Amino acid sequence: EVQLVESGGGLVQAGGSLKLSCAASGFTFDDYAIGWFRQAPGKEREGVSCISSLDDNPYYADSVKGRFTFSSDNAKNTVYLQMNSLKPEDTAVYYCAARLLSCSYYPVDFNSWGQGTQVTVSS
Secondary structure (H helix, E strand, O other): OOEEEEEOOEEEEOOOOEEEEEEEEOOOOOOEEEEEEEEOOOOOOEEEEEEEOOEEEEEEOOOOOOOEEEEEEOOOOEEEEEEOOOOHHHOEEEEEEEEEOOOOOOHHHOOEEOOOEEEEEEO
């Protein structure tokens, strides 16, 4: 059974940093793509970043390019999202999700989700 557990969210001031973790079990990164998504109150869930074994270069949404960094530790079956220079508009629940093989920015393409972790950026 594929399971994903996010951690690392919290409250931070604008300009600060947070590092989210997503611990995966029930599968290996060799066959899956892992995406980070976020959902702010009243808004649709949106793709933030994604990485797959088919392409070692992570994809980033334009809104986070240059500020967020996606990394993975295959030995720990854990991926991370380092978030720097945080802005109030980054406030959302952040989710990691998995799907077979290739990346996608569309939540509907992912069939395994974590429970989410809240990130709040104060101005």
